Amino acid sequence: MTSLSTSFSSSRILVIGGGRGIGAALAARLRAEGADVHVSTRDGRTGLRLDLGDEASIAAALDRVGELDHVVMTGSDPHDAPVTELDRDAVVRAFDAKVIGPMLVAKHAAPLLRPGGSLLLFSGVVGWRPAPSSVVKGTTNGAVAFAVTHLAAELAPVRVNAVSPGVVDSGAWDRLGAGKPEFLARAAERTLVRRHGDLDDVVDAAVWLLGARYVTGEVVHVEGGSRLLA
Ligand SMILES: NC(=O)c1ccc[n+]([C@@H]2O[C@H](COP(=O)([O-])OP(=O)(O)OC[C@H]3O[C@@H](n4cnc5c(N)ncnc54)[C@H](OP(=O)(O)O)[C@@H]3O)[C@@H](O)[C@H]2O)c1
Secondary structure (H helix, E strand, O other): OOOOOOOOOOOEEEEEOOOOHHHHHHHHHHHHOOOEEEEEEOOOOOOOEOOOOOHHHHHHHHHHHOOEEEEEEOOOOOOOOOHHHOOHHHHHHHHHHHHHHHHHHHHHHHHHEEEEEEEEEEOOHHHHOOOOOOHHHHHHHHHHHHHHHHHHHHHOOOEEEEEEEOOEOOOHHHHHHHHHHHHHHHHHHOOOOOOOEOHHHHHHHHHHHHHOOOOOOOEEEEOOOHHHOO
């Protein structure tokens, strides 16, 4: 675990999508750092329901949580399909989870943020690595990078940043079953550091960004230099 100069002991933080994966690991780290962490899930199993595709649920959850220092959004509902097989509803769900939902979270969270507060979005390396079947994932992740600049300019002095992970063994890839080790090995080859990411790599960057009071409108790439490879 990285040692941090920032104290989160009096911070109230909402982690949207914190029920599993990177969000859950970040919520656990922030709790260990002393923060008062609220975690929302789509089904409300954490006691707080928030669906990024449902503005009423966004407004209700934020109203319930009240004043906040930081809101982290790790939602992702990917639609990895070839262009000729795109399904409109799935495209919309993907944009809801990564782009439209976070904008609406910004809308409802902005009045609740305390001085020094921030929003933290999640992009992803596919935004910078065009490939077949990645048009939706790539475009949503790219849109996050633009969204943080616009949100940062409009909501200032609230800071708005994003982490852009590479392939991280967060649990999300367990869906590949027996194919997961080969997928992770291939992902490691497609980096400059010859490894795939682990949860601490991303959590370290996210925690740093939450406390980085002179950083806004930025995307921090945590992907081993992957986007620099042809
Ligand atoms: N893991 C990687 O290799 C990788 C690579 C690049 C980028 N990223 C990005 O990093 C972030 C976290 O990734 P992860 O690996 O932790 O993903 P994950 O394990 O697949 O988790 C996805 C999360 O998104 C939430 N979610 C999906 N649709 C939602 C919606 N409509 N409203 C609210 N929440 C929704 C899920 O919530 P429920 O639990 O409630 O269903 C879940 O917590 C994502 O933005 C992802 O795109 C990850």
